[in-house]
Amino acid sequence: MSQYGQQQQGYPGQYNNAGYDNSGTYPPQQQQDPNYGNGSAPPYSAYPVAGGMGQPNNSSPGGGYPGSPGFNPSAVNGSNYNNNNLNHSNSHNSQYNNGPMNGGYDANNNNGNANYGQQYQSGALNYQQSIYNPSSHHQQQQNQNQSQSQNYNQSQQQPGMSPGTNNGPAPVPNRAQAPQPEGDYPVVMAIDFGTTFSGVAYALKADGEVHDMTKWPRHLAQYPKTPTLSLYKKDSQKILDWGHAARLAMLKPSAKDFCLLRKFKLQLDESIHQAPLENGISALDAVTHYLKKLHGHVLSELMKGFIKNYEPSQFQYCLTVPAMWSDAAKNTMRRAAIGAGLIQEGDPPNRLILISEPEAAAMYCERMVDRFSLKHGDRFMICDAGGGTVDLIVFEVSEPPGQARHLKEVTRGHGASCGSVFLDANMERLLERKFKRYRRGIKACGWASLMDTFVDMVKPMFNGQEDVLMQIPQATGLEDLNDSEIGLEDGVLCVSVEEMKAEVFEPVISDVLDLIHKQLHQSQNCSAIFLVGGFGSSRYLEERVRQDFSHLVGLVAVPQRPELAVVRGAVYAGLNTKTINMRVARRWYGVDANMPFEEGVDPESKKIISHDGHIRCKERFSVYVRPGQQIGVDECVSKEYVTWSYPKGLDSPLYVCNSPNQPKYITDPGVQKIADFHIPMPEIPGAQPRTRVVFKLNMYFGLTEVRAEAVINGNTYTTICSFGSRSS
Numbered sequence: 001m002s003q004y005g006q007q008q009q010g011y012p013g014q015y016n017n018a019g020y021d022n023s024g025t026y027p028p029q030q031q032q033d034p035n036y037g038n039g040s041a042p043p044y045s046a047y048p049v050a051g052g053m054g055q056p057n058n059s060s061p062g063g064g065y066p067g068s069p070g071f072n073p074s075a076v077n078g079s080n081y082n083n084n085n086l087n088h089s090n091s092h093n094s095q096y097n098n099g100p101m102n103g104g105y106d107a108n109n110n111n112g113n114a115n116y117g118q119q120y121q122s123g124a125l126n127y128q129q130s131i132y133n134p135s136s137h138h139q140q141q142q143n144q145n146q147s148q149s150q151n152y153n154q155s156q157q158q159p160g161m162s163p164g165t166n167n168g169p170a171p172v173p174n175r176a177q178a179p180q181p182e183g184d185y186p187v188v189m190a191i192d193f194g195t196t197f198s199g200v201a202y203a204l205k206a207d208g209e210v211h212d213m214t215k216w217p218r219h220l221a222q223y224p225k226t227p228t229l230s231l232y233k234k235d236s237q238k239i240l241d242w243g244h245a246a247r248l249a250m251l252k253p254s255a256k257d258f259c260l261l262r263k264f265k266l267q268l269d270e271s272i273h274q275a276p277l278e279n280g281i282s283a284l285d286a287v288t289h290y291l292k293k294l295h296g297h298v299l300s301e302l303m304k305g306f307i308k309n310y311e312p313s314q315f316q317y318c319l320t321v322p323a324m325w326s327d328a329a330k331n332t333m334r335r336a337a338i339g340a341g342l343i344q345e346g347d348p349p350n351r352l353i354l355i356s357e358p359e360a361a362a363m364y365c366e367r368m369v370d371r372f373s374l375k376h377g378d379r380f381m382i383c384d385a386g387g388g389t390v391d392l393i394v395f396e397v398s399e400p401p402g403q404a405r406h407l408k409e410v411t412r413g414h415g416a417s418c419g420s421v422f423l424d425a426n427m428e429r430l431l432e433r434k435f436k437r438y439r440r441g442i443k444a445c446g447w448a449s450l451m452d453t454f455v456d457m458v459k460p461m462f463n464g465q466e467d468v469l470m471q472i473p474q475a476t477g478l479e480d481l482n483d484s485e486i487g488l489e490d491g492v493l494c495v496s497v498e499e500m501k502a503e504v505f506e507p508v509i510s511d512v513l514d515l516i517h518k519q520l521h522q523s524q525n526c527s528a529i530f531l532v533g534g535f536g537s538s539r540y541l542e543e544r545v546r547q548d549f550s551h552l553v554g555l556v557a558v559p560q561r562p563e564l565a566v567v568r569g570a571v572y573a574g575l576n577t578k579t580i581n582m583r584v585a586r587r588w589y590g591v592d593a594n595m596p597f598e599e600g601v602d603p604e605s606k607k608i609i610s611h612d613g614h615i616r617c618k619e620r621f622s623v624y625v626r627p628g629q630q631i632g633v634d635e636c637v638s639k640e641y642v643t644w645s646y647p648k649g650l651d652s653p654l655y656v657c658n659s660p661n662q663p664k665y666i667t668d669p670g671v672q673k674i675a676d677f678h679i680p681m682p683e684i685p686g687a688q689p690r691t692r693v694v695f696k697l698n699m700y701f702g703l704t705e706v707r708a709e710a711v712i713n714g715n716t717y718t719t720i721c722s723f724g725s726r727s728s
């Protein structure tokens with residue numbers, strides 16, 4: 001059963017789904033909801049505002065605005081307008097003129113004064129408000145009449161009873177949540193939870209100076225981040241240690257009783273198939289345990305310094321996430337942050353900001369923009385090459401005269417698993433081959449130590465010009481070995497530069513170059529490429545990117561401390577949430593809607609007859625946002641619905657689809673339900689159960705996380721969004 005009735009979904013050549021409901025059945029006997037019409041109607045059916053929906057008897061005078069030209073499919077189709085009822089509160093005129101997401105439908109049309117162009121251009125896409133302007137007395141009267149006349153089946157509905165049951169006292173209506181005030185936090189702490197290394201930085205909002213966290217337990221190396229590693233006893237779910245200490249514990253003989261969880265961040269990426277974690281814990285638990293340890297350490301360090309004057313409750317958190325993560329994965333991060341005690345469940349949503357990693361890096365590089373003299377309209381690419389993934393995205397500098405500088409996302413960020421750990425994997429294969437005949441004699445901890453030598457000493461120094469000399473560690477038992485066949489002399493292994501390139505670096509670097517190439521193709525023009533992330537500091541990678549792209553972009557640069565670009569940038573994001581004001585949607589977002597049935601096109605199995613007698617097609621994917629669409633961060637995509645579920649709230653599913661082609665049905669391959677938005681129902685004085693309630697569902701896709709709010713009776717309520725997650 002569709003949970004949404006959507007009033008308009010007309011694209012050129014398609015129908016406007018003016019007026020439909022979800023209660024309709026075809027054939028009636030088979031698809032009629034058994035509860036319908038017997039006093040226990042489905043409490044969560046939503047109906048469109050448009051005329052013609054709902055019970056036929058209820059169509060007048062408030063029964064869906066009969067006769068309104070705006071709801072007449074032929075009139076709308078004839079207008080050649082893409083009126084799929086999106087109300088972009090910030091109108092970006094030109095970009096909505098094409099494609100299925102053509103914005104809003106002019107209210108005037110409903111009064112017979114169609115003036116689309118002008119209204120559209122002016123950004124006054126105010127279709128709903130004009131119909132349902134709460135201040136319009138006439139309209140309110142209509143609604144009132146509607147409310148009263150829409151209590152269908154009232155004869156069977158006992159007053160004061162739940163619409164969903166035939167007996168028992170009326171339930172207390174769901175408490176509507178008033179929008180929470182934004183919290184005010186004097187300290188910003190950013191956490192870059194990486195696949196291989198995690199970093200923390202913080203700042204006081206008062207001075208904006210960013211401090212890196214560099215004191216980590218058992219920290220030996222120069223690298224300013226701490227390893228994303230957790231130590232557990234085998235078959236135990238209690239974390240014993242983390243970071244460097246976890247790594248060192250595995251070098252001890254007792255290591256056989258332990259397991260070291262590594263790269264568990266990748267478990268949150270649905271596109272990568274990962275074996276379950278060794279000790280059987282969920283990805284959510286693994287992330288939660290690690291964050292709790294990391295955060296506990298950082299707090300204890302901060303409390304030794306000047307931050308001790310602040311309570312942890314005064315901290316705001318910015319957590320970075322890969323650009324390619326799904327909404328479910330991002331939601332898992334939010335839940336992990338709650339589980340780890342960074343924030344509490346009931347905190348204002350802005351206490352934790354999730355920010356995409358390349359976006360955070362862009363905020364960092366943006367500080368260098370003046371230095372590189374990028375001007376209004378110039379574009380630059382961020383290539384965040386980390387341990388696991390390489391993420392790319394292109395931003396445009398927007399600095400109209402007299403206005404503050406902003407960054408606009410201009411490409412759909414893209415990434416792939418071709419980070420620095422793939423160099424390690426290639427090197428390990430090369431070493432396995434070289435040490436084949438000695439391999440059985442080398443203990444696990446000796447081999448781990450050999451690999452550490454590569455990761456910590458050899459890899460960062462590789463410049464693509466000199467042969468590599470690698471000191472074989474004592475722990476291998478081969479420290480004095482000579483074997484000219486494999487290039488080993490007095491315990492020092494020599495690998496030629498050609499071999500290093502061909503076997504270790506080039507297979508990974510060619511993937512990175514390919515990603516850059518694709519982003520450049522998407523962006524058309526681009527003035528600079530900034531390499532960030534640990535792998536971004538590789539001199540050989542920098543050189544290769546220069547070779548291939550400097551003639552196209554002019555500037556290839558690695559900012560200072562590239563490995564800290566993401567975490568420092570995330571602090572800047574917390575300090576100034578307004579720098580990035582435009583993002584690009586990565587996938588189709590839509591809801592489930594009933595639309596006019598297209599004979600010969602829609603499958604018969606989806607045919608239903610709605611209560612207004614119209615033949616409809618159920619389970620149509622009604623688009624909110626399409627991939628590649630630019631959306632302002634504060635931009636609201638709004639649709640309006642009617643429900644008779646009062647006094648119950650609504651649960652409305654949100655669907656996504658990654659395919660490049662627009663999905664037609666929510667049952668199409670690749671369409672996934674990602675979330676249920678719970679829309680609470682406020683108490684409406686004097687309203688009867690099943691009163692017809694109009695609500696507007698506003699969605700914000702320009703934030704890193706999808707947010708929704710419902711506007712009911714002129715009041716705004718935040719909706720509670722629950723994401724399904726395979727990793728929970």
Ligand SMILES: Nc1ncnc2c1ncn2[C@@H]1O[C@H](COP(=O)(O)OP(=O)(O)OP(=O)(O)O)[C@@H](O)[C@H]1O
Nearest residue numbers: 194195196197386387388389420460533534535538
């Ligand atoms: N100079 C270098 N050359 C190549 N690799 C390097 C260099 N310096 C550090 N690395 C590698 O970079 C990785 C760490 O980078 P970073 O801290 O950006 O990754 P991460 O944030 O853990 O990963 P991700 O962003 O994919 O989640 C490690 O694999 C490290 O070995």
Ligand SMILES: [Mg+2]
Nearest residue numbers: 194386533566
């Ligand atoms: Mg990273």
